[in-house]
Amino acid sequence: MGVERGKYASPEGSKSWEYLASGACSVLMFCIGSSIGWNSPSSVKLTAEDSPRRMSSAELSSLMSLIAIGQMLAPPLNSLIVDRIGRKNTILIGGLPLAFGWCLIAMADGVPVLYVARFLAGLSQGIAYCACYMYVGEVASRELRGVANVLLMLMLNLGMLVAFGLGPLMSIVSNAWLNLALSAAFLAVFSLMPESPYYLLMRDRHEEAEAVLEKIRGRSDVTEELEQIEHSLRSLRKQKESGGGGGGKLCGLLLLDRPSLKAIWIIGLFSVTHHFGGYMAVIMYGQRIFRDLGIGSILSDHSASVINGLVQLVSVALTSLLVERWGRKPLIALSGLLSGSCNLFVAAYFCFPEAFAPYSLMALLALLLLVFAFNCGLLVVQGILISELFAPEVKALGVCLVTMNGGLLFTLGTKLYLTVVDTWHYGHSPPFFCFAVVCWSVTGLLLWITPETKGKSLLEIQKSL
Template sequence: MSIRRNWREYVAALSATLITAAAGTTVGWTSPTLPILLAENSPIQTSKDQSSWIASFMILCSVVSPIPASYLADRIGTKKTLLLASIPYIIGWILVMLARNVPTIYVSRLISGLGYGIAYTAAPMYLGEIASDECRGAMATLITVMSKLGILSQYCIGPYVSMLGLASFNITIPILFVLSFSMMPESPYYFLKSGETNQAERSLKKLRGKFFVREELDSMTHLVNEDMKEKGRWKDLITERGNRKGLVILLGIYFTQQFCGSTAIISYAEQIFSAAEGGLGAKESCILFGSVQLLTSAISSQLVDRLGRKPLLLISSCGVGLANIIIGAYFYMKHENDSFVVNLKFIPIVVIPIFIFSYTIGLATVPFAITSEIFPTNIKSKATCVIQIFVALMTFAVTKLYQVVADNLDTYVAFWGFGVLSIAGVIFIVVLLPETKGQSFAAIQEKLYRSEKGVAYEKRDSYTGGNVTIN
């Protein structure tokens, strides 16, 4: 078993991804909290427009932090950068505890967004660099597993405690992250980039649990030396063919991830279930919803290195597209006061978990695995930064616009729009995405640099030092 053989890597990965569990609490927090804030007896009177800003401000502010996070990852290492992400989360929850008005909640969400951007920029880099080739995909999906655990905690705890009680629980997660992750090793790639070979060897020994790691260390050294011959520049993301192709692939996948409607459903889950009138209570539906998310992300972590990245993404995109269309049809009949909809109240309870299963099995998890492996060392931090900014903007757009579209055009329009964009994502994945399962960083780079017209492209082989002609 890979987990048994690589358990030290998984311990480091689980500790690192506690910060994405903290991110999950900030995303899921709005689902049980917004109904409380919008109620007549609300402790803080809040309008619908203000509630949509509370849901989206955190993501909007996460656009700001990926650039400094990528700079810090190169300068001080991904471990220290991740540790810095805990500070905004702790401050954010303290502000929620003290909040007596909506502006204070706005500020708490904005500050938490800084931590969100840092976490999702540095975490894929750290996991990709500490993992063995055979388990890199599974470890990268832990980002999503832990995030879904954080979201589920909000669905299970939030409806039954006060805002103060929920914030008190949430602040313990970044604190636990700091205590555990401080003891984990830094990425060996960071030490090699800094010229600290002895430190890199010590880090690799801790991660692999082996005394002799010289062969793997030599391979890493060749790869880093080759990649770092030229300092990665921002423009290289566009001018270098392989970087450009990798960036287009990931931006397309993340666009599909966001515009399939996942973030809107997670942020407004309790309100959506209440509007659906599906028979099961909104709070209970959310717990079912979050449980499906967590279980499916755990399943995906075991499938991504077995079935591959591309099949899981195709299954996922097809599933969310079909689910969106069906849910949209249900809300359309409800909007038209179709009497037949009385017999179809089971649809939201059945189809939304299918949506979540489909989304989590691929779109929620696999993109992080691809992000961690598709770019060379000299440009990886900058590429991850650009991707995270793009994702943050897309997430903000979906979170903010869902409420606007639902209020002005009705819920069915939003779901049908998500359905069309999901199907477009299927076409994109079929045409452009290569399979990277079980391949080394060097092999993935060769695949990205391959000419589509069959013209030979000569690229230095990072492992052997020889020249490889790729047709």
Template sequence: MADRSYVYEPVSIEAPVKTQAHSMEQGQLWRQYIIAGVANIGIMATGFALGWTSPVNLKLLHPDDTPLSRPVTNDEISWIGSLISIGAMFGPFIGGFLASKVGRRWGILLSSVPLIVGFILMIAVQNVGMIYAGRVFWGLAVGILYTVSPMYCAEIATDDKRGALGSFLQLFVVFGLLLVYGVGPFVSYFALQYVGIAVVAVFCVLFFFMPETPMYYLNKDDIDSAAKSLQFIRGKSRAGVQAELDKMAAEVTTANEKTANLSDVFRGANFKAFYIVCILVAVQQFSGINVVLFYMATIFEAAGASLDSAIATIIIGAVQVGASAITPLVVDRLGRRMLLLISCTGTTVGLGLLGVYFILDTNGSPVVDNMRFLPILALVLFIVTYCVGLGPLPWAIMGELLPIEVKALASPIATAFCWMVSFLVTRYFNPIADAVGMGVAFLIFGVCCIIAFFFTFFVVPETKGKSFQEIQEMLAGKPGARGLWVLTICKVLGADRGPKEF
């Protein structure tokens, strides 16, 4: 049954007449930004949940403001921080199921259920086990939204704006982080939970009136609802969206001719898309972003900064928001690969500087006293360049590369893999840092960013401005300009042949 929770302009059931005026119809393309923004308010709520430990850990260590009868231990703090990743490993499979069975829109809306359950558990908390459970429920919501939201944004976007809408995920995550960083230290434990519930409530109310994606309706052979959805998103008449609708229908028809099952994810061009996405989300976590943010206070202390830790955290949150706001403005001009290469370079330099500083400091080098500014400089460089590329673009690329017929199967696996890596990095960083030193640990993360640079340069295809069909043709091996360019370089270097162009 077609979704009727929002109002469309009346559409004639007669076949539209394609006139020159209709083909040049401008519409209201800003609508896709509004719709994607509302969809990502749910992502903002997950950012709130991810950053929740920053202000709350201090409250739990001194539980006068919480219902706990005793302070939590350091080991419990570690589990509280990492259990959200456990929930996020399972959430993608729920999200993939919901996206294919009830639609992208309802999949996103239903993510509010585990979010609300998590906040209720935090309010009713009587022991640490309830906090653990709340973090797992939040993780389920994170996994659902990180799977379905990129899918939704990719499917409502025009080809030339898909990168911008895909990068909204990172922007709204850091909005959520900044909110919890800015409010958490200055309100009670209980008041903070109510702020989180308010964010979820706003998300539910606003997104309820947003449309389902045309692609989902076309997959269900509901062409009329797909047309109405596309009209609502583009702000055009039926005749004005007919050409785009026909193109979408052709892509869906081609995809539906292939009966997709799990084994299809690991075949041919599907597998190319899948392993590219998996490696990108893995290097995102192996960049050490969560560890760097966790040790922010240590980095400020090493620099001799006199700022209060709460104020310092708010400043870093604001830097994240500012940097993340750059990507939607430039990603469809510079392209995904260029921003990823810039990001990998900047994060490598930032981690290298942090690593060298901590090694010198550990060894008692006298030059450290003249380099107290270096940790903050390195921290800002790392965060800015991470938020420009490695933060948002793996999710945007996931929504673009994975073919329609396997997207609901492959996206959950890739997202679950991301959060498994996140859990391993956050849970076991301390033992590794104790064994080799924090400076060496940061250098290891830097090496991972170097690997990400070369992987992006030689393997990741550029999807800027390309339709889903054109992207699949690239993955299938049809050469493009970059392939000819790389082949020329290889010939100059004396190689017989270059790497195959995706």
């Protein structure tokens, strides 16, 4: 999208285009959230006796893991294109597999077609996680960067809530057509948004970068910020040139440069808590866990899932108010402490069912508090740090590596949970005991090595690593 210099500028400045660009980008995260939320209600329908597409437990387990495999394989594609065609075009490309996947689900007449559809959804999810945070981190100003990144998580959770609520009420085919329409709406809206000024400067498109920066900042004088970006890019290019040439050089810069390597470890530790700290188990298998709590006389599985979605939405909205006031590290500490405690209570409930039988409602509340705590810290802060910790020159490769790692952990966690609970017949208790240990130990490590990034420019953050 071409932008004329000065056309959208005013001396006092405006945040309108920052909000518009971040909001339009977040529509893709809503679509991804709806795709993730599809798993819980659809798993019940696909295994029902009267389902026209009935699946076995083994087939369902494979279906659930394919979205993670797609997510794991997406980052290499992202790293190849995001610095060549730009952040904006990469995000647009990321919406296409998701839309095609919904077409397949709407017209599917067999299990293999569903497998392909969910793999494509995972591909879009992986691209979105890489490119959306990168785009928002480079378009939003330092004052709004934290809130803009929280908006991505807010829309992701809103998409899951809608899926939890509408999924049981609609047929799988009708649900697929609705999601296809949403994906098409995203492609139409985001095509009108500006490109990242960081990318434009990386491609030596200086006049266009200045015009875009004027537009998204809403003011005529962006010289200081433009010079800061150029200085950052020049420094990184010198580092890259001093290390050799080509992709191997860039990989060496990422893996041997202390700030970049530290960023990989930090983001990787967050991923460990997500997939082995209880959160993804509740998201993927929540309806079954709620059923096994024995709360049917109080609340239906469907109602519990909808409440779960509401809790996620409210917690992310609350985080948007706290993230720039409290900073990142206090949220990490609070989130890790609460999550571990909730996991321990749920583990004890399943370990001693007779003794804890009168406390089934408290166990449900513990699961909901677990989701709340994750969304208030460990989950949202990771998204913010992905956009903040990596320098622009290595961001594409860095985000690629951490997203692949997240996809691998997602696959392992999804399969391992059902293996422990069903195949090995250990039930829910051992996993939740392990989740508690993971939450507490990894949170301690994160507090030790993670820098506070609140109110800092991207260059200042690099110096603090």
